[in-house]
Amino acid sequence: MYNQKTYALGSKRSTIREIFEYAKKRSAEIGAENVFDFSIGNPSVPAPDEVNAAIERIVKEMPSVELHGYTSAQGDKQVRDEIARKYSERFDVKLSGDDLYMTCGAAASLTITLHALACEGDEFIVFAPFFPEYRVFVTGTGSKFTVLPSDESTMLPDFDALEKALNPHVKGIIINSPNNPSGVVYDGVTIARLAEILQQKSEEYGAPIYLISDEPYRELVYDKDTVVPSVMKYYANSIVCYSYSKSLSMPGERIGYIAVNPEATDAKAVYFSVCGAGRMLGFVCAPALFQRVAAECDGLTADLSVYKRNRDLLYNALTDYGFTCIYPDGAFYLFVKAAEADAAAFCERAKKHELLLVNGADFGYPGWVRIAYCVQTERIERALPLFKALAEEYSLI
Amino acid sequence: MYNQKTYALGSKRSTIREIFEYAKKRSAEIGAENVFDFSIGNPSVPAPDEVNAAIERIVKEMPSVELHGYTSAQGDKQVRDEIARKYSERFDVKLSGDDLYMTCGAAASLTITLHALACEGDEFIVFAPFFPEYRVFVTGTGSKFTVLPSDESTMLPDFDALEKALNPHVKGIIINSPNNPSGVVYDGVTIARLAEILQQKSEEYGAPIYLISDEPYRELVYDKDTVVPSVMKYYANSIVCYSYSKSLSMPGERIGYIAVNPEATDAKAVYFSVCGAGRMLGFVCAPALFQRVAAECDGLTADLSVYKRNRDLLYNALTDYGFTCIYPDGAFYLFVKAAEADAAAFCERAKKHELLLVNGADFGYPGWVRIAYCVQTERIERALPLFKALAEEYSLI
Numbered sequence: 053m054y055n056q057k058t059y060a061l062g063s064k065r066s067t068i069r070e071i072f073e074y075a076k077k078r079s080a081e082i083g084a085e086n087v088f089d090f091s092i093g094n095p096s097v098p099a100p101d102e103v104n105a106a107i108e109r110i111v112k113e114m115p116s117v118e119l120h121g122y123t124s125a126q127g128d129k130q131v132r133d134e135i136a137r138k139y140s141e142r143f144d145v146k147l148s149g150d151d152l153y154m155t156c157g158a159a160a161s162l163t164i165t166l167h168a169l170a171c172e173g174d175e176f177i178v179f180a181p182f183f184p185e186y187r188v189f190v191t192g193t194g195s196k197f198t199v200l201p202s203d204e205s206t207m208l209p210d211f212d213a214l215e216k217a218l219n220p221h222v223k224g225i226i227i228n229s230p231n232n233p234s235g236v237v238y239d240g241v242t243i244a245r246l247a248e249i250l251q252q253k254s255e256e257y258g259a260p261i262y263l264i265s266d267e268p269y270r271e272l273v274y275d276k277d278t279v280v281p282s283v284m285k286y287y288a289n290s291i292v293c294y295s296y297s298k299s300l301s302m303p304g305e306r307i308g309y310i311a312v313n314p315e316a317t318d319a320k321a322v323y324f325s326v327c328g329a330g331r332m333l334g335f336v337c338a339p340a341l342f343q344r345v346a347a348e349c350d351g352l353t354a355d356l357s358v359y360k361r362n363r364d365l366l367y368n369a370l371t372d373y374g375f376t377c378i379y380p381d382g383a384f385y386l387f388v389k390a391a392e393a394d395a396a397a398f399c400e401r402a403k404k405h406e407l408l409l410v411n412g413a414d415f416g417y418p419g420w421v422r423i424a425y426c427v428q429t430e431r432i433e434r435a436l437p438l439f440k441a442l443a444e445e446y447s448l449i
Numbered sequence: 450m451y452n453q454k455t456y457a458l459g460s461k462r463s464t465i466r467e468i469f470e471y472a473k474k475r476s477a478e479i480g481a482e483n484v485f486d487f488s489i490g491n492p493s494v495p496a497p498d499e500v501n502a503a504i505e506r507i508v509k510e511m512p513s514v515e516l517h518g519y520t521s522a523q524g525d526k527q528v529r530d531e532i533a534r535k536y537s538e539r540f541d542v543k544l545s546g547d548d549l550y551m552t553c554g555a556a557a558s559l560t561i562t563l564h565a566l567a568c569e570g571d572e573f574i575v576f577a578p579f580f581p582e583y584r585v586f587v588t589g590t591g592s593k594f595t596v597l598p599s600d601e602s603t604m605l606p607d608f609d610a611l612e613k614a615l616n617p618h619v620k621g622i623i624i625n626s627p628n629n630p631s632g633v634v635y636d637g638v639t640i641a642r643l644a645e646i647l648q649q650k651s652e653e654y655g656a657p658i659y660l661i662s663d664e665p666y667r668e669l670v671y672d673k674d675t676v677v678p679s680v681m682k683y684y685a686n687s688i689v690c691y692s693y694s695k696s697l698s699m700p701g702e703r704i705g706y707i708a709v710n711p712e713a714t715d716a717k718a719v720y721f722s723v724c725g726a727g728r729m730l731g732f733v734c735a736p737a738l739f740q741r742v743a744a745e746c747d748g749l750t751a752d753l754s755v756y757k758r759n760r761d762l763l764y765n766a767l768t769d770y771g772f773t774c775i776y777p778d779g780a781f782y783l784f785v786k787a788a789e790a791d792a793a794a795f796c797e798r799a800k801k802h803e804l805l806l807v808n809g810a811d812f813g814y815p816g817w818v819r820i821a822y823c824v825q826t827e828r829i830e831r832a833l834p835l836f837k838a839l840a841e842e843y844s845l846i
């Protein structure tokens with residue numbers, strides 16, 4: 053009667069939704085101030101003031117028919133030129149507005165890119181831990197979804213596993229740095245190694261293997277020596293999927309872009325395929341007002357000092373208490389090894405302390421849990437004694 | 450290397466784009482004021498003042514994190530409740546916010562609905578003339594796309610053809626009223642007859658055939674006795690795909706909705722399937738600010754008197770000149786029979802008079818042309834002598 057696959061996707065509650073509902077129920081019982089929901093990756097810091105200022109100014113200045121009218125399907129030309137100019141300057145590459153396709157956010161960037169590339173029988177690879185919607189997006193194109201391991205001490209890709217897994221059906225690899233859920237940033241050395249392997253295998257198979265870089269957290273890094281390199285500097289057949297959701301704290305407004313590396317094999321054709329995929333999936337143009345807001349505010353960020361403070365507080369305390377944590381260079385997640393083999397059981401114990409965490413199994417990484425620290429700092433301060441009690445229960449201290 | 454289907458969709462210039470480029474070139478030669486581009490269906494009337502007022506007020510009043518944050522995937526609950534309340538009141542049906550799924554405009558409403566319904570081997574039916582993207586959206590789900598004729602004098606569905614074409618593989622019929630390109634509105638009698646046939650065949654096959662009603666032009670009707678009925682009053686297995694693009698003159702902002710008739714068989718499951726399809730295609734939530742603007746401005750329209758004046762002027766003059774025209778109850782298109790059998794040749798002759806029209810073949814209806822009258826009235830006034838000269842050339846006068 054209706055499609056069973058989409059029904060399954062729409063009817064099954066996500067873990068995070070389950071936790072959200074539990075938090076609501078529990079809050080009614082013991083007060084919201086006593087329930088610590090670390091499950092949701094939703095920016096907790098307001099958008100920079102420039103966002104609302106830009107909205108108000110553009111609405112005042114631009115004639116309505118032009119402002120609220122269609123832009124071209126790939127996005128307003130001036131918007132694309134401006135964003136490409138800033139990107140090129142920042143990353144020292146030669147990107148033009150004609151390499152950019154404005155999208156309704158990171159999810160759209162990914163589905164459009166995947167549909168533009170996927171042919172029958174194709175396969176896409178990710179490294180665990182990974183953002184779970186990748187599976188939905190990849191299988192939505194009819195392609196095979198393959199998960200490879202990361203090194204447990206660094207959460208960086210296992211290159212041996214990659215070399216073994218690559219085969220002529222692999223159309224692309226999706227990477228995500230800074231990573232959700234680990235917070236790890238792929239440095240230049242990692243990307244160079246990845247590029248080297250992909251280059252060699254592409255040549256061997258006589259067809260490009262694309263490197264799809266999902267970068268919604270690109271601006272969210274906290275130490276002055278942490279650099280998020282552009283994959284375009286390292287690998288020709290690369291496509292950057294970006295969103296302003298996290299950098300500008302406006303995930304609800306759905307604005308981002310796809311940048312096709314102009315050095316890619318048949319880059320123009322790949323770009324056209326992106327345009328066609330957007331059309332086929334029902335994306336006419338990205339929201340017009342927010343295209344202009346994004347171009348104007350590109351390069352700004354919400355106040356990241358809050359996330360940094362939260363990260364430092366949480367990472368330092370939890371390692372002090374004896375938990376094994378991955379040091380998060382960026383994003384707003386801390387990835388913590390469960391204090392017993394079964395992370396689900398660990399989450400249940402944490403829950404008894406009113407700490408709501410997400411099982412790493414949801415990210416393809418059993419035995420670990422994710423803590424989203426995009427919350428008020430006060431919430432973390434008040435949660436620390438509870439984490440301490442949890443550590444004591446496991447005799448970590 | 451990349452997907453050939455999406456490449457073809459993205460690389461082939463549309464007819465309207467070709468005309469746009471020609472108009473630009475021709476304008477440079479003889480002055481923009483002397484070139485009459487009637488090809489583009491883009492609102493020419495500003496959004497009602499309430500749209501910008503709502504944007505400014507909401508931006509001032511709502512805290513940033515809440516305003517620009519994610520709404521739930523199906524849309525903000527208050528927004529959905531408000532829109533459903535207004536819809537129910539206006540059309541005398543019982544629609545609740547839980548039957549509504551907010552989308553990024555009409556194209557998204559359609560792709561999500563089609564992916565939610567389509568199973569392997571399915572078929573969807575449209576009546577010519579039809580909006581050409583329907584073909585892209587339907588074949589994008591892997592389904593068969595079937596075009597049936599309309600009666601040439603009324604541009605209403607040929608019901609005999611429908612009865613013959615229906616078979617157990619048909620999952621749905623897409624209708625579009627007021628129609629692009631004919632401007633015709635399906636009245637209650639037409640929808641009742643359609644419902645009757647679909648009901649009978651659904652029972653015969655033991656599975657619902659969905660009536661998908663694409664209604665971006667619903668509010669654009671010009672005579673006080675023209676009523677656009679709600680399909681929900683006539684047929685249980687109906688789904689309304691709506692967009693605020695035309696009613697509020699904000700097509701660039703990408704905001705609309707899907708309304709699943711709560712009377713449909715397994716309505717809740719169909720709704721879940723819609724949610725799942727949205728997720729699979731990469732729609733996280735509809736743009737948050739514009740969800741709220743839409744809820745607040747639902748029921749308002751841009752100044753339709755301009756379109757009405759244009760329609761009257763154009764329809765009266767062209768019929769006077771001897772052209773056969775379909776009387777357009779709504780939308781902003783006039784569908785005109787080409788004055789020779791070959792509409793492409795007719796368009797070329799019109800071009801010599803600096804009149805740029807779209808060949809009906811693009812809408813699956815050869816022998817006719819579409820004139821989009823969403824332009825400044827002055828443009829129509831100045832074009833009339835050229836249409837007259839064209840009529841004289843064909844000895845229609």
